[in-house]
Amino acid sequence: MDLGVVAGEASGDLLGAHFIAALKQTRPGLRAAGIAGPRMRKAGVEAIYPSDTLAVNGYVEVLRHLPELLWIRSRITRYFLHERPRVFVGIDAPDFNFTLEARLKQAGIPTVHFVSPSIWAWRPERIHRIKQAVSHMLVVFPFEEQIYRDAGIPVTFVGHPLADVIPLQPDTAAARTTLGLDAGPVFALLPGSRLSEVTRHARLMLDAAVRILRHHPDAQFVLPAASEAAGRLVRHAMQGLELPLHLLDGRSHDALAACDVALVASGTATLEAALFKKPMVITYRVPALTAYLMRKKALLPWIGLPNILARDFVVPERVQEDATPENLADDALAWLDDDARRAAAIETFHTLHVSLRQNASARIAEAVQPYLEGA
The missing domain is CATH 3.40.50.2000 (Glycogen Phosphorylase B;)
Known part of the structure; x- marks a missing residue:
């Protein structure tokens, strides 16, 4: 071998x-x-x-x-x-x-x-x-x-290999055409690839999407499921909700290229969102004991890779008890209403992309x- x-x-x-x-x-x-x-x-x-x-x-x-x-x-x-x-x-x-x-x-x-x-x-x-x-x-x-x-x-x-394969200038219009999306703001929901992450984050993000829809009735949502099992968990979490949701079989890069704002579980997907130059809200939930032990050992004030690499809170982080549908929705909507902040984040992400390419x-x-x- x-x-x-x-x-x-x-x-x-x-x-x-x-x-x-x-x-x-x-x-x-x-x-x-x-x-x-x-x-x-x-x-x-x-x-x-x-x-x-x-x-x-x-x-x-x-x-x-x-x-x-x-x-x-x-x-x-x-x-x-x-x-x-x-x-x-x-x-x-x-x-x-x-x-x-x-x-x-x-x-x-x-x-x-x-x-x-x-x-x-x-x-x-x-x-x-x-x-x-x-x-x-x-x-x-x-x-x-x-x-x-x-x-x-x-x-x-x-x-980083992802910095090589993700284009410096993603084609948002082409991605929206590929996914069959209409005009209006697009939000990507990325609850994680592990089934435990999907269990903890899918309903949280879907409830946030319901709140976003109240402010933007023309909003659309894309959620790339990392596996068939993840897709089943998302469909279960969708029960009782009326949302214009496009549940994708994988295709996370299409979802990120197409969106205006992403709700992302902390992990590699946050770096991918940054490489696609997308404003985001980072979130994460773990069992209370795990959170307690990790906080005791933490050396940095950030958990998301874009913030760690920028050494600043470029994007909001909503973790544990702070990770509520209301907070995620408010943070996501704030990106749509602040052109200057959005442009500054995109410039930071471009600089990061070049350094990793x-x-x-x-x-x-x-x-x-x-x-x-x-x-």
């Missing part, structure tokens, strides 16, 4: 697909296997387990799924130790991957980790565990490089190639 790989959830699957495609440009016969989602399988990765088996977050949810996660990690570790790939690449899923990477590295298999955990936002002590587990760290944000250099960990800033897939392939060649 050339490459062992583990990607967690939908965002890791998307990043991994770009990464595999770049490697295959120079190694068309590349054999890769591990934990992969539909995009990586389409790129040619043999999926021993599907990515969504790792799509859990928060202390409470992880504890609930811990026996299954430990069993899968034990099985996939034995698989890689038997197959001995030339290099292992862990894509995100840090809590799962770092233990696996440490075991493989100890056995003489080089380990590359793609996408640093947010040690600059919380739990900075993880840097010591990372040093034991990772042969080479690939980071997507420029400020992360110095953190790893200072810790003595080989590191390469590669930029580094031909990431080629940089990743260049960093991993020496390991594939046994160097």
Whole structure:
């Protein structure tokens, strides 16, 4: 085997697909296997387990799924130790991957980790565990490089693959035509890719949409469901509501390109919304115990990637008890009524996009190639 790989959830699957495609440009016969989602399988990765088996977050949810996660990690570790790939690449899923990477590295298999955990936002002590587990760290944000250099960990800033594939000037009119949307304001609702996130956020966003509709009777709403199961949860949450909602099968980029404002669950989707230059409201809910523990360990006042990267509250964040339909609706409507604020946010997002647009897939392939060649 050339490459062992583990990607967690939908965002890791998307990043991994770009990464595999770049490697295959120079190694068309590349054999890769591990934990992969539909995009990586389409790129040619043999999926021993599907990515969504790792799509859990928060202390409470992880504890609930811990026996299954430990069993899968034990099985996939034995698989890689038997197959001995030339290099292992862990894509995100840090809590799962770092233990696996440490075991493989100890056995003489080089380990590359793609996408640093947010040690600059919380739990900075993880840097010591990372040093034991990772042969080479690939980071997507420029400020992360110095953190790893200072810790003595080989590191390469590669930029973000999404910044390469999302156009600097998205075509909103074309996206609206593709989705069959009428004239009037368009709001994108992105409750998250994990089923637990959809359960917590879908009805919250739909109730906010009802309130928006009272102020703008011509408003339309698009909600990209990350999976069939997510779509079922959204349809269940829709019961009793009358909304001009376009429920999409995936197609989050079409939804973001088409919208005027987005309501987005914190995560990679907030960065995607920023790259599409869309004003947004970031929200997130977790169990109370998880929220308490995370607040105690937090280093920054922001949770959303656009705000973290800008080091400012460019967009509003509504978290936990502050995440109400009224607040989300008011924040979304405020974007429509303030041209100057909207223009300033778009300019900030454009600057961010340019800084992350580094031909990431080629940089990743260049960093991993020496390991594939046994160097």
